Amino acid sequence: MGQSDGKLDGKLEGKVAIVTGAGRGIGKAIAKVYAREGAKVVLASRTQANIDKVVDEIKAEGNVALGIATDVGKKADIFSMVAKTVEAFGPVDILVNNAQGFGTEKNPRASTIPTPLEDTDDEEWDYTFRTGASATLWGMQAVFPYMKERGGRIINFSSGSGLEGFPGNTCYNATKEAIRALTRTAAREWGKYGISVNTVNPSLKTEAWDNWAANNTEFVEGLKEKMPLGFLGDAEEHGGPWLVWLASTGGDYITGMTFFLNGGRYMN
Numbered sequence: 001m002g003q004s005d006g007k008l009d010g011k012l013e014g015k016v017a018i019v020t021g022a023g024r025g026i027g028k029a030i031a032k033v034y035a036r037e038g039a040k041v042v043l044a045s046r047t048q049a050n051i052d053k054v055v056d057e058i059k060a061e062g063n064v065a066l067g068i069a070t071d072v073g074k075k076a077d078i079f080s081m082v083a084k085t086v087e088a089f090g091p092v093d094i095l096v097n098n099a100q101g102f103g104t105e106k107n108p109r110a111s112t113i114p115t116p117l118e119d120t121d122d123e124e125w126d127y128t129f130r131t132g133a134s135a136t137l138w139g140m141q142a143v144f145p146y147m148k149e150r151g152g153r154i155i156n157f158s159s160g161s162g163l164e165g166f167p168g169n170t171c172y173n174a175t176k177e178a179i180r181a182l183t184r185t186a187a188r189e190w191g192k193y194g195i196s197v198n199t200v201n202p203s204l205k206t207e208a209w210d211n212w213a214a215n216n217t218e219f220v221e222g223l224k225e226k227m228p229l230g231f232l233g234d235a236e237e238h239g240g241p242w243l244v245w246l247a248s249t250g251g252d253y254i255t256g257m258t259f260f261l262n263g264g265r266y267m268n
């Protein structure tokens with residue numbers, strides 16, 4: 001069966017998965033693909049109308065999903081969303097910490113705006129960290145009591161921007177690298193419970209990507225030549241199968257790693 005069909009191979013049958021930032025982009029793609037693989041999926045981002053739309057699409061394919069409006073920059077929202085998930089579907093097996101806020105709480109943005117490090121704004125630093133590294137920590141803390149009992153899979157989202165220290169992205173780079181450190185720490189502490197924790201650095205076409213590209217034309221020019229596979233991937237088609245694998249058998253013996261879902265743009 002192809003990725004666009006309503007049912008795939010049941011690789012996540014019976015699993016309960018939470019995907020933050022699932023109203024669009026990569027999170028939306030993951031939610032749809034996980035549901036096609038048999039998971040009951042909770043979609044958690046701020047705009048109820050957007051997650052409702054994705055939930056309707058998932059249900060129209062004959063699969064199971066629930067949208068819970070959540071601001072991951074608020075610890076109480078995350079804990080409440082996890083409690084509601086357990087109430088609706090049972091203990092959480094898979095957590096995907098995908099959401100990331102940009103700008104400030106008062107002036108959220110669709111992506112980063114290049115800013116010299118010396119001009120870094122405190123509010124932007126706080127908001128980027130709260131919705132990035134702190135949100136990832138809170139998500140992991142909230143699901144831990146359930147995963148401790150039965151194992152689990154946690155997938156966190158970082159960025160090649162942080163790894164490479166992309167100029168003008170100070171707040172974003174720092175929070176994304178903090179997420180990689182959190183991932184390794186949780187992987188070491190929770191391996192004994194059968195919980196695997198990994199990080200993904202994607203390059204996939206989304207609204208945030210398009211916004212970022214519009215402000216970084218020099219980088220984007222010739223990008224495909226820097227990608228050995230020669231194209232910018234689609235979140236569902238090119239990210240989906242691999243993110244299913246990582247949430248299922250791929251996590252059986254791999255933990256604490258950073259993976260590059262990027263057509264070969266960065267290699268290690």
Ligand SMILES: NC(=O)c1ccc[n+]([C@@H]2O[C@H](COP(=O)([O-])OP(=O)(O)OC[C@H]3O[C@@H](n4cnc5c(N)ncnc54)[C@H](OP(=O)(O)O)[C@@H]3O)[C@@H](O)[C@H]2O)c1
Binds near residue numbers: 024047070098101158
């Ligand atoms: N696209 C890429 O190639 C790329 C490259 C490197 C890293 N990443 C990382 O991959 C992840 C997904 O990226 P994307 O391109 O799919 O992003 P996107 O298109 O901007 O989608 C982000 C999602 O997160 C939600 N969100 C934003 N702030 C939130 C908050 N405070 N609480 C809850 N949800 C929030 C948004 O919905 P609401 O606004 O309704 O809340 C939206 O559903 C991010 O962590 C990003 O940094 C992506």
